[in-house]
Each structure stands twice: as structure tokens, then as C-alpha cells.
Amino acid sequence: xxxxxxxxxxxxxxxxxxxxxxxxxxxxxxxxxxxxxxxxxxxxxxxxxxxxxxxxxxxxxxxxxxxxxxxxxxxxxxxxxxxxxxxxxxxxxxxxxxxxxxxxxxxxxxxxx
Numbered sequence: 001x002x003x004x005x006x007x008x009x010x011x012x013x014x015x016x017x018x019x020x021x022x023x024x025x026x027x028x029x030x031x032x033x034x035x036x037x038x039x040x041x042x043x044x045x046x047x048x049x050x051x052x053x054x055x056x057x058x059x060x061x062x063x064x065x066x067x068x069x070x071x072x073x074x075x076x077x078x079x080x081x082x083x084x085x086x087x088x089x090x091x092x093x094x095x096x097x098x099x100x101x102x103x104x105x106x107x108x109x110x111x112x113x
Contacts, residue, residue, distance in 0.1 A: 022077040023063045029081025030059035034088060051089035058092045059084040 017024065034055035038048035059081050066076055084092060 022075060023060050023067070026063040026077035026081035026084075027056040027060040029078055030085035031056035033082060033085025037085070037088060052085075054089035055085050055087075055092060058089075058096075 031052040035048050035052035038051045039045075043051070062080050062084060063077055066080070087095075
């Protein structure tokens with residue numbers, strides 16, 4: 001039986017969404033949780049959306065990293081999204097800065113001029 005592909009490029013979009021379902025799910029979960037936590041804490045809409053986008057991109061990266069390690073056969077996307085969204089954008093940024101500082105210190109790269 002032949003697969004039906006919708007016309008006008010919709011087939012490519014549907015195939016992309018189906019292939020990247022786990023990454024999209026984790027990203028949307030992290031975005032929504034970070035957004036709701038920021039709004040609950042009294043932050044404005046702009047700060048809440050910024051935090052949601054940062055957490056969404058971090059969750060997207062973590063899910064892609066897990067896929068590269070071969071852990072994608074188990075659906076960890078929801079867990080990753082909840083963890084990253086619950087941690088929040090400020091702590092994600094602090095963790096990334098600490099990791100970059102650790103790597104640069106080990107390689108001997110200095111910021112001094």
C-alpha cells in the first residue's frame with residue numbers, strides 16, 4: 001500500500017513533526033511549566049515568556065543530547081521537560097555558565113587580556 005503525502009508541502013511538515021515528536025514534546029512541556037511558575041511567582045508576561053523560551057530551548061538540547069547517546073528508545077521527553085521547566089531559566093543559565101567555566105579552566109583558556 002502506498003503512503004499518501006498531502007500536497008503543498010504539508011507532507012514534509014507532518015513527517016518532520018512525527019520524526020521530532022519527543023523533542024517537541026519536551027520543549028513545549030518545559031516552556032509551559034516555566035511560564036506558569038514565573039506567572040505564579042509574580043513575574044510579568046514578558047519575563048515569563050522569556051523564561052519559557054529559554055527552558056524550551058534547553059529542554060530541546062537535552063532531549064537531542066539524550067537521542068545522540070541512544071537513550072531515546074525510552075520516552076524521557078516528558079521527564080526532561082518537567083525537570084528543565086521546574087528548574088527554571090535562571091538555574092539553567094547558572095548551570096550552563098558553570099559548565100562552560102569548568103571546561104575553559106580545564107583547557108587553560110583565560111578571559112584575562
